[in-house]
Amino acid sequence: MQRVRIHYFKGEALQYIGNLDLHKVWERTFRRARVPLAYSQGFHPQPRMHQACPLPLGFTSQVELLDFWCDSEESLAELQSKLEKSVQPGIEIQTLTNVPLKSPPLQTIVESAVYYVTLPEDCDLDPIQEKVNQLNRLEICMRDRRGKQYDLRPLIKELTFSAGQPATIYMRLMAMPGATGRPEEVLEELGISPFVVDVVRTELTLLPVPEEVENNV
Amino acid sequence: MLNRIEIKKKLKAILPTVVKPGRYFGGEFNHVVKNWDEIGLRMALVFPDIYDIGVPNLGISILYETINERPDTLCERAYVPWLDMEEAMRENSLPLYTLESCTPLAEFDVIGFTLPYETLYTNVLNAIDLAGLPLRSTDRNDSHPIIIAGGHAAYNPEPMSAFIDAFVIGEGEEAIHDVLDCIKSAKTENLSRLQTLEQLQAIPGIYVPAFYDVTYNKNGSVQSVDPTSPKFPKKIVKRVVGILPDPPTHFIVPSIDVVHNRIAVEIMRGCTRGCRFCHAGMVNRPVRERSVEQIVNAIEESMKNTGYEEIALLSLSSSDYTQIEELVSTISEKFAGRNLVISLPSLRIETFAVGLMEKLKGVRQGGFTLAPEAATDRMRNLINKPIQAEQLLETARQIYSRGWNSIKLYFMIGHPFETMEDVQAIADLCKQVIKEGRKIIGNKASLHTGVSTFVPKSHTPFQWTALDSIPNVLDKQNLLKDQLRTPGMKMTWSNPRETILEATLSRGDRRLSNVIEDAWRHGAKFDAWMDQFNYNLWIDALEGAGLPPEIYTSREREISEVLPWDHISTGISRKYLEREYKKALAGETTEDCRDQCLACGIIPTLTDQLKEKDGVNWVCLEAS
DSSP states (O other): OEEEEEEEEEOGGGTTOOHHHHHHHHHHHHHHTTOOBOBOOSSSOOBOEEESSOOOTTOEEEEEEEEEEESOOOOHHHHHHHHHHHOOTTEEEEEEEEEOTTSOOGGGSEEEEEEEEEOOTTOOOHHHHHHHHHHHHOSOOEEEETTEEEESGGGEEEEEEEOSSSOEEEEEEEEETTEEOOHHHHHHHTTOOTTSSEEEEEEEEEOOOOHHHHTOO | OOOHHHHHHHHHHHGGGSSOGGGGSOOOBTOOOOOGGGOSEEEEEEESSOHHHHTTOHHHHHHHHHHHTSTTEEEEEEEOOOHHHHHHHHHTTOOOBOTTTOOBGGGSSEEEEEOSSGGGHHHHHHHHHHTTOOSSGGGOOTTSOEEEEESGGGGSOGGGTTTOSEEEOBOHHHHHHHHHHHHHHHHHTTOOHHHHHHHHHTSTTEEOGGGEEEEEOTTSSEEEEEESSTTSOSSEEOBOOSSOOOOOOOOOBOSSOOSOOSEEEEOEEOOOSOOTTOHHHHHTOSOEEOOHHHHHHHHHHHHHHHOOSEEEEEOSOGGGSTTHHHHHHHHHHHTTTSOOEEEOOSOOSSHHHHHHHHHHOOSSOOOEEEEEEOSSHHHHHHHTOOOOHHHHHHHHHHHHHTTOOEEEEEEEEOOTTOOHHHHHHHHHHHHHHHHHHHHHHGGGOEEEEEEEEOOOOTTSTTTTSOOOOHHHHHHHHHHHHHHHOSTTEEEEEOOHHHHHHHHHHHTOOTTHHHHHHHHHHTTOOOTTSTTTOOHHHHHHHHHHTTOOGGGTTTOOOOTTSBOTTTTEEOSSOHHHHHHHHHHHHTTOOOOOTTTSOOOOSHHHHHHHHHHTTTSSOOOOOOOO
16 A cells, blocks of 8 residues: 655646546546555445645646555556556646655645736736735735635735736735635735636645654655 | 637636536547548537536437547537526627537537437527527528437427428437538538438438428328428438447546446347337337447446446346346456446346346445336236236345345336326335335335326327326326325426426427427426426417417327328337237237237338348347
């Protein structure tokens, strides 16, 4: 048994495919590749896979992570070559690495995520710079998410605007269970429709893994 | 009309606002994208319901694969958008487009609809309209695509005849290539639309309704259907393939969840049982089987190509597949331990079936489904599905004692001459079944009864019979609901108003084209969806056309009457259907035709088609 972490790009072809469906896409990729996933025990055995952090629909990403448990002792290079031949258009596998079996679930160790927003050419840039500055100056920014009040401000770790060609916004948002900032909410706060921009997730920061796990590969 | 780039740009703004945007974006594993500019002939296949229902359709899967194997043709897919997406498309002037290349449907040479059932008809109109095309064949010109349709409902093409240019009657595997060859040469020779349709009508199995005239009697029934010129055949005989070709193995693997996520392999086509209500059993004759090797290879190949976790072995009567034991044991050995679900529906009610299912049972399993259809000997004899009650109970005992907690039984009410005693017998039988289950596994035992209403169908021995009335059906349903919804028991039933619509459309004539259009113009669509179906629109449309629904539904038809589909031949002779109808009325059963040929007419009518491939005379499968 080994546990392997895949780092992959999620491209435009899969931008409207949600997290649950993506799980199935991967499951079928493994079956096509004849990579034997380990299954959970019980009445409804499920393949053992974890994804890091759901990507909102309509966005692409250069930092998707997936952990899987597999019964084969094949090398990472062999696994990667098999998976690359079977993978769905829209997924580009970057690297495979081994992870300690007892390492905590992937979704519990994400700390923050970076989103890179490209604005359309016909966008009026002046008010955006001003709004970015304003938002950065705020101490609290109360918003409503599905009828619940929450403060967006502490979820924003970094927010910068650059008026190049094209103009871009860089944002680092918290991505911890129960404290996740959503890029479309920041965009709304800046008065930008999330439907006209391109959003790419470019970075995921993971919490450090405890030492006793690290030593126990 | 918008071009591809404009469509893609608009989609970017629209898709985040609709439910399940993955339905409208394509990009699935195994989709085929060819270079539009390098290929001369382009066809769009349309399933007239949403993506989730259309993707698993086996007919579309077969055609998509076989058409795309042609180097001279490209074939792309479209589905009907759900209400939210339709609204957004209409607001943004976005035409119906194919998923592979975002090309508007209007730019294709051919559009092909599959018509598996009648309640999709309004969706076909909606799709044609969303494509920006005139609805009616007569309003389309040389600049428009040729619109063809096929599938089970097309065996009575008349109700949809105003909208479809040409129907393919029967099996599509070979016929579609004849159609494409014809349209290709028509395109090269720059033929007019009319000339192209004339050439299509010359292909066996193709029906161009514009070349046929219908007259009516004073009482509303059909008087005659005649070709407009002696060069067109009086009867259109369905197409069949003598030998089943290899099944498709490159199924589209959608990236979102759809109704069936599986590899479907047709192990056999046709059925010899002769249940008198069964449209599929009549129109799909003769029986043709695939070999065990062919099936197993197809599964292996499909597994490699799709990664699906579920396999369905399809046929109308799996127990009648002559190599069923060998097939089941080969599959259970080969695919064991791979966390797969393998289903084998349509099993006969006998303990042998339980043994088969046991072999296929993986880690996961669903319920066990059986279709007794009726519960008294009188009704079973009438519909020609004789099963002993004890045989059903013994099968149920075996199922419950061999690891299944749940059984699903399918019954049909509204058979001709059915009484309340016959319906009460259904309730009694179900109670006996659950009682057996409780004896074996206690309160874990559950029973789900599906009660549908019999709809008389064209081309069956019951094509002359009346549909049961709404008050009768409601009484019968209420009787069952009172008794079959106790702890451990669940019952589902069909809306009698939907049944009326299905019965009207399935035995209707071409005057219904006006009705379908009128209903659609007033908002009818997704008639197969319980929450979307609007009966009143249909009643108003029938009234507006001066057609009382009774002439199609509650009226028993005379044997001498010309039926709207009499010019369409399934190969089965009218004499055979009449004989079976009379035997039904007399309460006589008919044996399986494998035991004794019943001269249904299939062999003499289809013999040329059947022997074409191997040159030898074709014979039906006999009992082994």
